[in-house]
Amino acid sequence: MPTLYHAPLTRSSAVCTLIRELQAPVDIHIVSVRRGDGSGAPDPANPHPEKKVPFLVDGDEALRERGAIMAYLTDLYPEAGLGPHSGDPGRGAYLSWLSYYQGVMEPLLILSVAGVDSPLVRDTFGDLAGMADRLEAALSQGPWLLGDRFSAADILCASPFAWLPDLTPDRPAIRDWLARCAARPAAQAQQAEEAAALARLTA
Ligand SMILES: N[C@@H](CCC(=O)N[C@@H](CS)C(=O)NCC(=O)O)C(=O)O
Secondary structure (H helix, E strand, O other): OOEEEEOOOOOHHHHHHHHHHHOOOOEEEEOOOOOOOOOOOOOOOOOOOOOOOOEEEEOOEEEEOHHHHHHHHHHHOHHHOOOOOOOOOOHHHHHHHHHHHHHHHHHHHHHHHOOOOOHHHHHHHOOHHHHHHHHHHHHOOOOEOEEOEOOHHHHHHHHHHHHOHHHOOOOHHHHHHHHHHHHOHHHHHHHHHHHHHHHHHHO
16 A cells, blocks of 8 residues: 655645545555744655655655656546546646646746746746636636546646635636635545644644
8 A cells, every 4th residue: 555644734735635535545644844934843754855745655666746646646546537547538638737737837836925036937937827827728628627527637736726825816717616626525524634733733
């Protein structure tokens, strides 16, 4: 069984949501991490080379980065249908969204929070309006990024807006999609677990 190294209230929470959606056996091992507010510390029990989360270990395989972890898990547990497989229609779009998130969306969002704007950033990543255009165009074809099919790409690409509500594009199609993602039972259950973790951390 794969093991996910996870810390509540971090990026790895989106992987936990996927695991709930998959209803698949994954051992979730809680570790501590260094947090932005100065709390927490790297955990010697975390095999991630930089002591970050998420990190997935499956036998001899070890994966970092949520896009890679999500593609690996949806391939490993195909019965759940949460990501098209090689040869399936939509496989290209699926992998593209996972990589677009890692390679464009998250850098754009982080650079925006950091107040970094430069011609190099715009040439490389575009801008938040362009990102919103890409999401909106996909969502004009159906309720999910892959049209009628909900996938891990929705979980990953929706994930930052829970933490960065001010950067949520003010576009009805995107807001409705985020509401659909948040209303799923797996997302609700994970949200309840996160709220309990937050209450413990702040007690
Ligand atoms: N690009 C990575 C980012 C992982 C990451 O930065 N995780 C944070 C938690 S949100 C972390 O583990 N921070 C602890 C540290 O940097 O020491 C991914 O999406 O998986």
